[in-house]
Amino acid sequence: MFVKDRMSSSVVCVDPDTSFPEALTMMKEKGVRRLPVVRDGKLVGIVTELDLLKYAPSPATSLSIWELNYLLSRLKVSEVMKRDVITVGPDEPIEDAALLMRQHRIGGLPVVRDGEVVGMITETDIFDAFVDMLGLRRGGTRIVVKLRNEVGALHALTGHIKDYCANILSVVTLPVASIPDESYYLAILRVGGGDIPGLIKALDQMGYCAAEDGCGQAAS
Structure with a gap:
């Protein structure tokens, strides 16, 4: 843009x-x-x-x-x-x-x-x-995940999202304030369609979620 x-x-x-x-x-x-x-x-x-x-x-x-x-x-x-x-x-x-x-x-x-x-x-x-970059006008469900700062990390995440037939509406990345060495970063996504509750549960089980209360809300 x-x-x-x-x-x-x-x-x-x-x-x-x-x-x-x-x-x-x-x-x-x-x-x-x-x-x-x-x-x-x-x-x-x-x-x-x-x-x-x-x-x-x-x-x-x-x-x-x-x-x-x-x-x-x-x-x-x-x-x-x-x-x-x-x-x-x-x-x-x-x-x-x-x-x-x-x-x-x-x-x-x-x-x-x-x-x-x-x-x-x-x-x-x-x-x-x-x-608009955050996709707020496009609806969907907001998901926040923590990714390791390495080649292929985001690609692997999108593969999991695809497995649940969800569509990525927007994605933004930013540093994790509590990790000064930049070994991890946050990805804020809005996703729509597919099995969103199942996706959030799976991401939580795989250790992607950045917050103790999970990656996001099951409802859009």
């Missing part, structure tokens, strides 16, 4: 000379929290709702509403935007975008090709992809 598969292609952009009130109004009307700043078709910055709110007047200000409106109307996006923009390419894996957001603690990335903004990908897009 790539960034282009999950990004929003309808990007709301602003010019550096856009005023503070115009940018804030645009965010509210379009339901977005960040605006790429573009000049001559090229990305030059990004402004977020938080950036703008930092410049909002304090309730304790002694200025009149007319004075405030005048001052804010003169404030340009170029004065509050971030110029060092973290971006991602449309053909990069979506997990790379997720890692960038996590490392830089940001909620969205402009998607850029040759300096031109072609999309936006946000934390919501990442969450949706995560939900």
Whole structure:
């Protein structure tokens, strides 16, 4: 799965000379929290709702509403935007975008090709992809197993699943937090069809289950 598969292609952009009130109004009307700043078709910055709110007047200000409106109307996006923009390419894996957001603690990335903004990908897009990767919208039964970190371990597991005529809807692997040497890893699967109760019982008897209460629930 790539960034282009999950990004929003309808990007709301602003010019550096856009005023503070115009940018804030645009965010509210379009339901977005960040605006790429573009000049001559090229990305030059990004402004977020938080950036703008930092410049909002304090309730304790002694200025009149007319004075405030005048001052804010003169404030340009170029004065509050971030110029060092973290971006991602449309053909990069979506997990790379997720890692960038996590490392830089940001909620969205402009998607850029040759300096031109072609999309936006946000934390919501990442969450949706995560939900789909785990197969949550496909139903089935969730099974968690512990596998030895060796060649053929996952293949052997899928063979047991096949023996019970079950279909693998999704599979995700991750380290076992309690085993720092990485000799085992967890596999989280969603399976459907076949004899699911029989499969879970068999996996439990073969020592696959990661939890004391078994691999999963017999009901989907």
